[in-house]
Amino acid sequence: MLSHAEASENFIADAERTDWHDETLWFVRAKRDKASKVLPEWEALREHASQVKDHTLANLGDYLVAFEAKAKANGIHVHWAADAVEHNAIVHQIIAAQGSKVLVKSKSMLTEECHLNDYLAEKGIEVVDTDLGERIVQFRNEAPSHIVLPAIHLKKEDVGETFHEHLGTPKGNKDPQFLTEAARQHLRGHFLASEVAITGVNFAIAETGEFVVCTNEGNADMGAHLAKVHIACMGIEKIIPKRADLAVFLRLLARSATGQLITTYSSHFHKPREGQEMHIVLLDNGRTRQLADPKYKNSLKCIRCAACFNTCPVYRRSGGHSYHQPVAGPIGSILAPNIDKKANADLPFASTLCGSCSNVCPVKINIHEQLWFWRQDLMAAGLAPVGKSFGMKMMAYTLSNPAIYRMGGSLMRRFSSLLNSSMNPWYKQREMPQAPKESFQEWYKKR
Amino acid sequence: MRVALFVPCYIDQFYPQVAVASLELLEKLGCEVIVPTDQTCCGQPMANSGFASSTEGCDTNFAQNFEGFDYIVGPSGSCVLHLKEHHPSEKIRNSVYEICEFLTDVLKVSALSATFPHRVGLHQSCHGQRGLRLSSMSERNEKPFSKLQDLLSLVKGVEVVMPEREDECCGFGGTFCVTEEAVSVKMGQDRIKEHASNAVDYIVGADTSCLMHMEGILRRQGSKVQVKHIVEILNHA
Amino acid sequence: MSAREQILGKIGPLAEVKHPGAFHGASEDFDFKASLEVVGARVVSPEELERLFPDRQRFEKTLDGLSLAEVEVLEIDGEFGVAENGAIWLTEEALPHRVAPFICQHLVIHVQKIVPNMHAAYMELTNQTTGFGLFLAGPSKTADIEQSLVIGAHGARSLTVVIHA
Numbered sequence: 112m113l114s115h116a117e118a119s120e121n122f123i124a125d126a127e128r129t130d131w132h133d134e135t136l137w138f139v140r141a142k143r144d145k146a147s148k149v150l151p152e153w154e155a156l157r158e159h160a161s162q163v164k165d166h167t168l169a170n171l172g173d174y175l176v177a178f179e180a181k182a183k184a185n186g187i188h189v190h191w192a193a194d195a196v197e198h199n200a201i202v203h204q205i206i207a208a209q210g211s212k213v214l215v216k217s218k219s220m221l222t223e224e225c226h227l228n229d230y231l232a233e234k235g236i237e238v239v240d241t242d243l244g245e246r247i248v249q250f251r252n253e254a255p256s257h258i259v260l261p262a263i264h265l266k267k268e269d270v271g272e273t274f275h276e277h278l279g280t281p282k283g284n285k286d287p288q289f290l291t292e293a294a295r296q297h298l299r300g301h302f303l304a305s306e307v308a309i310t311g312v313n314f315a316i317a318e319t320g321e322f323v324v325c326t327n328e329g330n331a332d333m334g335a336h337l338a339k340v341h342i343a344c345m346g347i348e349k350i351i352p353k354r355a356d357l358a359v360f361l362r363l364l365a366r367s368a369t370g371q372l373i374t375t376y377s378s379h380f381h382k383p384r385e386g387q388e389m390h391i392v393l394l395d396n397g398r399t400r401q402l403a404d405p406k407y408k409n410s411l412k413c414i415r416c417a418a419c420f421n422t423c424p425v426y427r428r429s430g431g432h433s434y435h436q437p438v439a440g441p442i443g444s445i446l447a448p449n450i451d452k453k454a455n456a457d458l459p460f461a462s463t464l465c466g467s468c469s470n471v472c473p474v475k476i477n478i479h480e481q482l483w484f485w486r487q488d489l490m491a492a493g494l495a496p497v498g499k500s501f502g503m504k505m506m507a508y509t510l511s512n513p514a515i516y517r518m519g520g521s522l523m524r525r526f527s528s529l530l531n532s533s534m535n536p537w538y539k540q541r542e543m544p545q546a547p548k549e550s551f552q553e554w555y556k557k558r
Numbered sequence: 559m560r561v562a563l564f565v566p567c568y569i570d571q572f573y574p575q576v577a578v579a580s581l582e583l584l585e586k587l588g589c590e591v592i593v594p595t596d597q598t599c600c601g602q603p604m605a606n607s608g609f610a611s612s613t614e615g616c617d618t619n620f621a622q623n624f625e626g627f628d629y630i631v632g633p634s635g636s637c638v639l640h641l642k643e644h645h646p647s648e649k650i651r652n653s654v655y656e657i658c659e660f661l662t663d664v665l666k667v668s669a670l671s672a673t674f675p676h677r678v679g680l681h682q683s684c685h686g687q688r689g690l691r692l693s694s695m696s697e698r699n700e701k702p703f704s705k706l707q708d709l710l711s712l713v714k715g716v717e718v719v720m721p722e723r724e725d726e727c728c729g730f731g732g733t734f735c736v737t738e739e740a741v742s743v744k745m746g747q748d749r750i751k752e753h754a755s756n757a758v759d760y761i762v763g764a765d766t767s768c769l770m771h772m773e774g775i776l777r778r779q780g781s782k783v784q785v786k787h788i789v790e791i792l793n794h795a
Numbered sequence: 796m797s798a799r800e801q802i803l804g805k806i807g808p809l810a811e812v813k814h815p816g817a818f819h820g821a822s823e824d825f826d827f828k829a830s831l832e833v834v835g836a837r838v839v840s841p842e843e844l845e846r847l848f849p850d851r852q853r854f855e856k857t858l859d860g861l862s863l864a865e866v867e868v869l870e871i872d873g874e875f876g877v878a879e880n881g882a883i884w885l886t887e888e889a890l891p892h893r894v895a896p897f898i899c900q901h902l903v904i905h906v907q908k909i910v911p912n913m914h915a916a917y918m919e920l921t922n923q924t925t926g927f928g929l930f931l932a933g934p935s936k937t938a939d940i941e942q943s944l945v946i947g948a949h950g951a952r953s954l955t956v957v958i959h960a
Contacts, residue, residue, distance in 0.1 A: 120740040129744065135942055137723070144696065152820050153699040162815040172806040185926075191799040243948060244939035260939065267941045287943035295949060302949070303864060329897045329935040329950025336894035337860045347802065352814060354920065358913040359818055361930070362879075372833060372880035373913075373932045376897075376950065382926035384893055385858060395798075399805035408809075422697065424727050428744050461738060463731025463745075464606065466688035470697035483606065490608030503609040510567065510604075511615025513596035520571040536736040540743040541774030544572040551565050551574035555581075555593050 112435055112454070115461040119429035132264060133427040139260070140421040142370025143471065150362075160359045161475035164412035167352055168402060174317040174350045175393065181320025185382045188390040195225035198394050202227060202309065202342055203234055205390055209340050211236070211307045215298075217324070217331035218242040219311030220258050220415060221344050221394060223437035224450075227309075238309070239301045241330035243294050250277045256431030258438055259368050259417040264430050298330070308334030312345035312391070313414070314360060318353045321381040322391065325364065325374040332378055343380070343391045347398050348411040360414060363473035367416040401449050406484040410445045412474040417442075419468035419478055425461055434458060441468035445481040448489060456494040459485035520550055559665075561589045562624050564632030564654065566766070567599040573766050579793040580633045580657055586793070587665055594623035602640035606732045610644065621647050629664065630654045633789050635686025635765045636732075642690075656690050657789055658764050662705040667712065674794045675715030676760055678786070679753035680706060681772070682725040683765035692764065696725050706764060706788060713791055718762075721752035730771035746775045753783065760786045822879070823911040828958065830881035834933030835946050836954040844903065844957055851903055854891035863892060869899035869951075873931075875908040876958070877916045882930035883956070884916065886923070893927050902934070902951040909960045 113121070123129050147153045167174055179189045192198035198221075206214060216222065216238050228238045228249075240249045244261035248254065250273050255261030262270065271285035280293050310331045315322040322343055324331045335341040351360065365371040383389035401407045420426050420440035431439035436447050436455060444458035459482045468478040490500070509519050524546035531538055561584055565577045584591045600620065601613035620641070624630050630653050632638055638656040645651050661667045686692040693704035710718050729735070729745025736742075750772055753761050761776075761783060763769055769785040776783050796804070828838050839847065851868040863869075871890060873883035883904055887893050896902055910916050916930070935950030946952065 116738045116740070119738060123740045123744050126744070130748075133748070138942070147699050150699070150822055152822060155820055156818070159815050159818050162812070166812045166814040169809040169812040172803050175803065175806075191797065191802055193798040193801050197798055241949065242939070243937045247939065260942075262939050263942070265941070267943070270940050287940035288945050290940055291937060291945040291948060295947070298949060303861060327935065328937050328948035330948070332897045332929075333894065333949050336892070336897065355817065355914075355917045358917045362913050369938075372830060373882050373930065375834070375932050375935055377882070377930040377932075379928045381924070381928070384887075384927070393802070395802045395805070399802060402809075403805070403807055424729070424745050425738070425741050428741050460608075460734065461741075463684065463727050463729060463734050463742075465684035465727035465731075467684075467695075467697055467725075467727070470688060470695055486606070486608035487610050491611065495608070499607070500609075503604055503607060503612055507604050507609065507612040507615060510599040510601070511619055513598055513619065516567070516598040520567075524571060536739045537774070539739055540778060541746075541771070542777040543774065544770050547572065547574050549574065551570045551577040552593075552595055554574055554578065555595070 114457040115429065115433050115435070116457065118433035118435065122430045122433055123428060129428055132430060135263060136421045136427045139369060140471070143367055143418055143421065146366040146370040146372070156359055156363055157473055157475055160363055160473055161412065163351060163356050163359065164474050167350055168348070168408060168411055171347065171350065171402065174352060175347060178315055178317040178320055178350055181318070182391060185320050186389065187320065187383060188388065190390060190392045192392055192394045194396045198225050198344070198392055198396070199227055199230040201392055202344070203231060203236070205340060205342055206231070206236055206307050209307050213237045213239060213301070213305065214307040214309065215239050215241045215301050215305040215334040216309040217311065217326060217334055218245055219309065219344050220438055221311060221346055222309065223255065224396065225394070239298070241298050241301065241334060242326070243291065243328060246294060246298065247273055254432065254437065256439065257417060257420055258415055264432070302333040302337055305334060305338055307340045307342065308338035309342045309344065310335055312343050312349050313364070314357060315345055315350050316354050316357070317350055319381065321354070321379050323357065324378045324380065325376065327375045329376055332376060335380070336384065338387070340388045341383070341390065343389070345391060345393060347393050347395055348413070364414055364416055367418040367471065367473040397449050407445065407449065407481055409476050410442065410481060412476050413442055414474060416473055418471040418473065422467045422471045424465065425463065429461070434461070441478045441482070442476070445478060445485060448485050452489060452492055453494060456489045459489065517550070517552065524550070559589045559629065560627070561591050561629045561631050562627040563591050563593045564624070564630050564637070565593065565597060566632060566634040566637045568770070569633065569766050572770070573787070576633050576766055576787040576789060579787070579790045580631070583789055583793040584631065587667060597623040600637040600641050601644070602637055603732060605640060605644060617646055620645065621650055624650060628653055629660065631657050631660045633657045633764070633766070633787060635683050635690055635692065636767060639685040639689040656686055656692065656764065658692055658705050658709055659690055661709060667709065670712040670792055672712070672792055672794045673714040674791045677717045677719060677758050678760045678762045678791070679719050679721055679756055679758035681728060681749065681761055681763035681768055682706070683763050683768045684725070684727050686764050687725055709788065709792055713794070716791065719756045719758055721749065721756065723752060728768045728772055730767050735771055742771070743775065746771050750775055750781070750783070754781070758783060760784050762786050762788050762791060764788050818914055821912050821914050825878035825911055827876050827878040827881065827909045830878060831933070831956055834881040835936060836881060836933045836956050838956050838958060841957055844955065847955065848901070848903060854895070857892050860892045860894040860898065863895055863898050866899040868901045868903060869895055870903040871896065873904045873906045875910055875916070875919055876906040877913060877930070878909055879912040880932055882932040884920070885929055885931055886925040887927040888925060896931060897935070897950040899951055901953045901955070903955045903957070905957050905959060907959045909958070
């Protein structure tokens with residue numbers, strides 16, 4: 112598995128494509144800016160949403176119990192899964208009881224986190240991802256590279272090729288309208304035939320036991336309303352206290368994600384359809400551990416809008432696949448180490464700590480601060496790359512001793528031309544700063 | 559007013575002219591400037607690399623050098639932000655100022671005798687901007703303000719041009735500049751491209767780390783564009 | 796120990812944080828018609844509607860969603876529209892089947908009432924107990940192929956609205 116730095120280097124090797132990827136996502140950021148500037152109350156909305164989430168997390172246990180009771184009273188089956196393995200087993204059991212071998216699934220990053228598709232495939236069950244972007248990457252055997260725009264790393268030529276291979280569209284046709292129509296027909300067939308539908312959950316309301324699913328395409332609804340069995344998968348942090356709270360979140364979500372006023376569909380599932388079985392699976396998978404750590408608790412406020420991805424100058428120039436796990440970008444970099452420290456130790460360092468992410472986050476997650484905290488925790492856990500720990504100790508020693516610092520500085524300036532070598536990563540594409548004859552302190556001494 | 563000059567380590571070693579300009583400017587504006595001579599570094603390089611646990615020696619040396627000062631002023635947004643957020647001494651945290659912040663908020667400078675008849679592109683270093691609030695940020699829905707532009711407006715002849723992406727990061731990021739070299743350089747190249755398209759003579763900012771990174775790329779490209787720390791312009795004859 | 800007990804057991808007590816209550820200071824000066832156009836819906840008069848969709852239909856309630864698979868034009872009533880974003884609140888009571896506004900090719904909605912923003916919308920929904928409801932804002936759409944906006948993804952290809960308010 113390549114580290115973020117290695118994968119990014121490969122990504123950037125195609126400079127033109129990197130520029131295209133960067134500009135495409137910057138444009139989404141710009142749309143978000145435009146939408147946010149129209150509302151004078153924008154910053155107040157962010158603060159309000161942040162407080163609602165803070166309050167919810169401070170009372171999460173109570174809200175989860177309240178949600179469960181209401182949902183059950185409305186006829187929804189409520190399941191709890193401690194981890195990804197349990198989650199997948201529960202989902203499988205429900206599908207197996209129905210006997211389905213193929214089913215439709217709308218976007219759920221949680222199911223990516225649990226690798227649900229692969230798990231079910233091993234059990235002989237095919238999952239058809241129905242979000243257009245997700246279906247495209249599914250055909251290509253790739254992971255989504257963005258949690259809202261899964262195929263943002265692909266050009267229309269790429270999609271054209273993929274659809275030619277899998278849907279029989281004419282070779283060379285890259286017209287988005289034509290390709291989308293082809294996908295509509297293809298997936299419509301699956302919607303009409305599927306007896307089981309899996310969806311994600313954007314928000315779950317403790318007060319009423321209902322849950323909300325937001326899409327632009329209508330794929331979650333096409334699946335759920337025709338299926339005999341609807342399984343909704345959610346992380347325990349998706350709870351919000353009251354239905355009225357949805358006003359703030361639905362005003363912030365689409366504007367932050369794409370600059371749209373609201374997603375085309377914001378579907379409120381309160382009770383199963385007559386004759387339908389509705390299930391909801393509540394997943395922990397490390398979220399309680401995050402909740403218990405005051406440094407990282409705030410990451411659970413996330414509403415998966417990906418505004419942080421779009422604003423991140425590093426993400427835009429490295430692509431989602433460089434983050435080597437399901438949720439990329441800034442939020443991914445503070446969530447992933449909680450799941451696997453060793454595998455994801457590079458991610459909190461894939462950042463300049465510029466702070467842009469924290470300031471576009473609709474729920475005011477202090478992402479850039481959490482990146483800093485993770486750096487401390489990961490180094491303390493002994494996960495520094497070879498030589499770094501020693502190098503840092505040397506630096507700390509030198510900088511604690513004025514005389515040694517001055518001597519070290521003087522030597523560095525005297526022999527700085529030695530650093531003009533391919534061994535020095537700085538020197539690969541940049542000139543070294545010119546060494547002045549005197550340091551400031553040396554000059555000041557003579558003043 | 560009695561002020562201690564904080565000289566960031568890389569400015570001391572590689573860009574002494576920035577500290578000279580800071581010293582001269584503060585004195586011109588009537589401050590008594592003391593320069594502690596045993597100062598070394600603020601500790602940020604270790605802390606941002608995940609080794610905040612190793613900065614005790616550095617922090618102690620800083621506290622010893624700057625004990626008893628109400629105003630510790632330095633020409634570096636990122637170093638000052640680090641001290642404000644992480645130095646163990648509350649007195650130090652409350653006494654450090656980035657120089658533009660100090661000129662605007664404490665000295666309340668309203669006139670300068672500086673002249674700099676050139677076209678400059680302004681680079682808004684992230685930590686100074688988003689951390690120290692030296693200017694408004696494009697992410698927020700807020701009334702625009704800029705302490706940097708306000709100070710530059712007091713300089714005769716200077717023409718300030720903003721790049722299209724007004725506050726995107728340059729890609730230096732501390733050790734990031736070498737651990738993620740490809741992304742770091744690409745970010746720097748993209749910033750420079752925007753300034754170059756505005757036909758500026760200089761790229762100006764309040765953080766020499768950003769400028770050092772961009773200068774390295776500019777010189778590798780053989781560009782005529784140079785970098786200058788804002789304080790060099792504010793102090794320019 | 797069940798997963799439920801495990802999970803709830805891991806949630807320790809946290810410092811009290813108050814719920815901020817209702818949101819105050821929301822903008823109200825929105826134009827429903829303009830918002831509808833932004834989300835890709837078309838606004839017409841009852842006369843224009845006759846000309847556009849003379850063969851439109853209202854359908855009887857059904858338990859079989861698939862029976863609506865060939866519907867070209869579906870006509871329904873929305874409970875209210877939201878001026879800030881062109882969304883229309885629909886409940887399953889007003890639909891022949893939950894899938895109806897998605898499975899049809901073209902959708903026509905009559906709107907009798909308009910509220911300014913989402914806060915007002917949820918005030919309207921205070922005592923709502925429907926088993927399924929949704930805010931529907933325009934025809935289905937996607938920009939998943941190189942950010943090119945395509946109207947008509949999996950849901951209705953078009954939305955035509957008649958405002959009676």
